[in-house]
Amino acid sequence: MALLVVEDLHKRYGREEVLRGISLELEKGETKVIIGPSGTGKSTLLRCINRLTEPDRGRIWLDGVEVTSPRTNIYRIRSQIGFVFQDFNLFTHLTALDNVALGLIRVKRVPKREARERALRELERVGLADKADAYPAQLSGGQQQRVSIARALAMDPKLILFDEPTSALDPELIGEVLEVMIELAEGGMTMLVVTHEMGFARAVADEIIFMEHGVIVEQGPPEVLFTNPRVPRTAEFLRKITEFYGKSG
Amino acid sequence: MNLLFKWEWLPDLGKGLTLTVELTAACISIGAVLGFLLAVARIYTRGPLYWLASAYVQFFRGTPLLVQLFMVHFGLAGLGLRLTPLLSGIIAMGLNTAAYQAEYFRGAIQAVKRGQTLAALSLGMTRWQAILYVVLPQALRLVLPAWSNELVYMLKYTSIVYLIGLPDLTGVGRTIASRNFRFFEVYAVVALIYLALVLLVTMALRGLERRIRVPGLGTAR
Ligand SMILES: Nc1ncnc2c1ncn2[C@@H]1O[C@H](COP(=O)(O)OP(=O)(O)OP(=O)(O)O)[C@@H](O)[C@H]1O
Numbered sequence: 355m356a357l358l359v360v361e362d363l364h365k366r367y368g369r370e371e372v373l374r375g376i377s378l379e380l381e382k383g384e385t386k387v388i389i390g391p392s393g394t395g396k397s398t399l400l401r402c403i404n405r406l407t408e409p410d411r412g413r414i415w416l417d418g419v420e421v422t423s424p425r426t427n428i429y430r431i432r433s434q435i436g437f438v439f440q441d442f443n444l445f446t447h448l449t450a451l452d453n454v455a456l457g458l459i460r461v462k463r464v465p466k467r468e469a470r471e472r473a474l475r476e477l478e479r480v481g482l483a484d485k486a487d488a489y490p491a492q493l494s495g496g497q498q499q500r501v502s503i504a505r506a507l508a509m510d511p512k513l514i515l516f517d518e519p520t521s522a523l524d525p526e527l528i529g530e531v532l533e534v535m536i537e538l539a540e541g542g543m544t545m546l547v548v549t550h551e552m553g554f555a556r557a558v559a560d561e562i563i564f565m566e567h568g569v570i571v572e573q574g575p576p577e578v579l580f581t582n583p584r585v586p587r588t589a590e591f592l593r594k595i596t597e598f599y600g601k602s603g
Numbered sequence: 604m605n606l607l608f609k610w611e612w613l614p615d616l617g618k619g620l621t622l623t624v625e626l627t628a629a630c631i632s633i634g635a636v637l638g639f640l641l642a643v644a645r646i647y648t649r650g651p652l653y654w655l656a657s658a659y660v661q662f663f664r665g666t667p668l669l670v671q672l673f674m675v676h677f678g679l680a681g682l683g684l685r686l687t688p689l690l691s692g693i694i695a696m697g698l699n700t701a702a703y704q705a706e707y708f709r710g711a712i713q714a715v716k717r718g719q720t721l722a723a724l725s726l727g728m729t730r731w732q733a734i735l736y737v738v739l740p741q742a743l744r745l746v747l748p749a750w751s752n753e754l755v756y757m758l759k760y761t762s763i764v765y766l767i768g769l770p771d772l773t774g775v776g777r778t779i780a781s782r783n784f785r786f787f788e789v790y791a792v793v794a795l796i797y798l799a800l801v802l803l804v805t806m807a808l809r810g811l812e813r814r815i816r817v818p819g820l821g822t823a824r
């Protein structure tokens with residue numbers, strides 16, 4: 355069984371059906387990129403995977419454990435799934451170091467000293483050990499996003515979900531975040547990434563998943579999707595985002 | 604006009620001052636705990652708990668404090684439940700300030716961005732952990748200015764307890780004044796003591812605000 359299995363996921367908000375039967379799989383160590391127009395349900399899909407949003411129908415498994423089962427300890431599951439938000443959501447009142455250590459201390463019950471040491475190592479990994487004592491408001495967007503990646507990494511997640519991690523950043527800060535993410539992907543982390551940075555997708559994605567109106571229109575390796583997509587709509591959308599975001603991404 | 608001041612007033616006024624401080628401390632503490640719970644009920648629950656908390660806040664903010672005090676002290680006694688003046692004072696004013704503090708807490712908790720809670724939950728925290736370790740530390744910093752005002756109000760509002768016979772600072776002043784008819788002088792001294800107390804408390808809270816200040820939160824910028 356794959357590390358992450360999503361089967362026939364449905365979600366509606368009022369009369370609007372946002373997810374209409376999404377199925378996907380992610381093997382251990384794989385990186386998949388989700389693309390699709392605004393309002394298509396990409397964020398909703400990610401939030402359903404760790405049940406920050408409750409799906410209406412469908413099932414999800416993480417490493418053989420059914421996430422959607424009412425008997426599952428959802429807090430435990432969430433602690434095994436990293437989540438990186440578009441607007442970082444670092445804890446405003448805590449320093450970079452304490453942001454990374456908080457989950458270890460409160461969720462994993464790691465002793466404080468040990469947690470801080472681990473947190474410092476994670477900050478080193480994203481190149482921010484020298485900012486350990488800075489508060490989020492004292493960091494650039496790119497630095498904040500790297501701290502939030504360190505915060506996710508500190509929990510030893512089985513999987514990390516990224517929801518447009520660079521789209522709130524000034525163009526000159528995008529590179530430093532993508533660099534960290536590429537390193538993670540190459541290091542064998544399992545990642546599901548909503549992004550329109552096609553340079554990143556080409557570099558590390560095993561598959562690109564094109565979503566529209568709550569369904570997966572097409573999925574496949576980047577080479578195939580870029581050169582020879584099955585559905586015309588995929589080609590059209592890919593052309594649009596490459597124009598908009600640039601080829602290098 | 605000749606003004607007269609007697610040092611012998613001071614020991615009694617000192618006792619009154621002590622009672623005022625104790626009364627305020629008791630009310631404000633009860634109010635803080637109850638107010639926090641009311642705020643949580645109004646933000647995080649629906650149904651009966653939400654309605655109960657809302658009705659509570661409306662009632663205590665919508666009726667005069669003095670009427671509330673009389674209801675607790677004389678009203679309950681009429682129903683057979685006799686409370687000491689001190690207990691009546693603490694209960695009535697504690698319940699009253701809880702309603703106001705609930706509104707301040709509610710505003711501050713809601714001013715903490717939703718993404719903060721989402722991030723906490725995504726780490727595997729329970730809702731209570733998210734409130735305790737992420738929302739509350741930020742909300743408390745945000746609420747401190749409004750809360751300081753409430754504390755200063757309470758220091759002064761406790762003066763109404765002389766109406767149920769409690770010898771707080773105002774009550775003692777009234778007794779002394781009516782004994783020697785030096786109303787102006789006695790009340791002037793009483794006023795100065797209140798003023799000093801308020802300034803002291805204000806300064807202490809400003810200091811606290813500065814100590815726990817964090818860049819990017821509220822007035823901290
Ligand atoms: N909590 C909510 N309540 C009601 N409607 C919602 C909620 N969250 C999302 N929606 C709606 O669901 C639809 C899909 O939203 P979602 O955020 O998942 O799209 P998205 O693909 O991530 O878009 P974007 O690229 O703009 O981030 C949108 O129409 C949105 O308005």
Ligand SMILES: [Mg+2]
Nearest residue numbers: 396397398517
């Ligand atoms: Mg989105």
